[in-house]
Amino acid sequence: MATWGYGNDNGPATWVKSFPVAAGTRQSPIDIVPTAAKCDTKLTENPLTVNYSPEPAMELCNPGLSVKANIKSKSVIKGGPLEGEYKLEQFHLHWGSADKQGSEHTLNGKMFPAELHLVHYNATKYSSFGEAVDKPDGLAVFGIFLKISDKPHQGLKSLTDVLSEVQYKDKSINIKQEYNPVCLLPDNINKYWTYLGSLTTPPLCESVTWIVFEEPIEVSEDQMKAFRALCCGECGSAPIVDNYRPPLPLGNRQLRASFQ
Numbered sequence: 001m002a003t004w005g006y007g008n009d010n011g012p013a014t015w016v017k018s019f020p021v022a023a024g025t026r027q028s029p030i031d032i033v034p035t036a037a038k039c040d041t042k043l044t045e046n047p048l049t050v051n052y053s054p055e056p057a058m059e060l061c062n063p064g065l066s067v068k069a070n071i072k073s074k075s076v077i078k079g080g081p082l083e084g085e086y087k088l089e090q091f092h093l094h095w096g097s098a099d100k101q102g103s104e105h106t107l108n109g110k111m112f113p114a115e116l117h118l119v120h121y122n123a124t125k126y127s128s129f130g131e132a133v134d135k136p137d138g139l140a141v142f143g144i145f146l147k148i149s150d151k152p153h154q155g156l157k158s159l160t161d162v163l164s165e166v167q168y169k170d171k172s173i174n175i176k177q178e179y180n181p182v183c184l185l186p187d188n189i190n191k192y193w194t195y196l197g198s199l200t201t202p203p204l205c206e207s208v209t210w211i212v213f214e215e216p217i218e219v220s221e222d223q224m225k226a227f228r229a230l231c232c233g234e235c236g237s238a239p240i241v242d243n244y245r246p247p248l249p250l251g252n253r254q255l256r257a258s259f260q
């Protein structure tokens with residue numbers, strides 16, 4: 001079975017062959033049109049709460065189509081659109097070959113150079129990510145847009161400074177310094193859009209409550225170049241770039257906003 005990817009022969013348009021849910025009614029990402037979002041005060045009555053903990057030796061790996069950090073500590077979120085407590089499992093990114101593209105969600109049709117995903121599972125109802133991954137209320141993913149600035153993002157710098165050590169597929173290292181993923185969040189986490197969607201990579205399970213923050217985090221061009229130097233395979237293989245799925249129709253779904 002050909003493995004899925006982002007090329008012409010195995011990219012997003014081909015995924016439906018092996019993963020029919022790709023043609024489902026709650027797929028992600030979507031184009032976020034703020035004027036079409038319904039401001040829902042219930043989201044602010046029960047504010048989104050983040051309780052992340054430091055990771056003593058966070059594992060950073062190159063699974064071949066992104067770069068991923070696996071979380072072991074108890075880092076949890078609740079509130080906002082969520083019922084129960086969701087536990088951080090991992091985070092990873094999607095990025096472009098150039099600054100004009102790279103994000104999965106778009107904002108009024110505009111792509112950002114990259115998008116950071118912090119993936120949580122419903123630890124109140126399920127005992128593991130694997131059990132939660134295909135349940136309609138199983139997952140909650142933070143989507144954070146990255147934009148270019150002349151200063152590097154300090155929180156991401158601990159990672160971008162060592163990406164060369166996970167340049168090739170299946171390489172992994174431990175970030176020695178204690179690392180608290182809270183450093184990756186934008187300053188204002190009270191302004192977000194939320195909707196019911198899916199994983200944006202196979203198996204594309206329709207199990208994600210998406211929370212996409214309005215405020216991007218700012219990274220430097222050098223940090224973007226570090227992501228673009230990661231390789232899909234061993235030495236000499238193609239760079240990991242344009243690992244994003246284009247937006248799918250919102251359909252009958254309601255996009256809600258936590259702000260006016």
Ligand SMILES: NS(=O)(=O)/N=C1/NCCS1
Binds near residue numbers: 141201
């Ligand atoms: N990009 S994403 O976060 O929606 N997709 C995932 N697939 C497996 C774990 S997270």
Ligand SMILES: [Zn+2]
Binds near residue numbers: 092094200
């Ligand atoms: Zn993702």
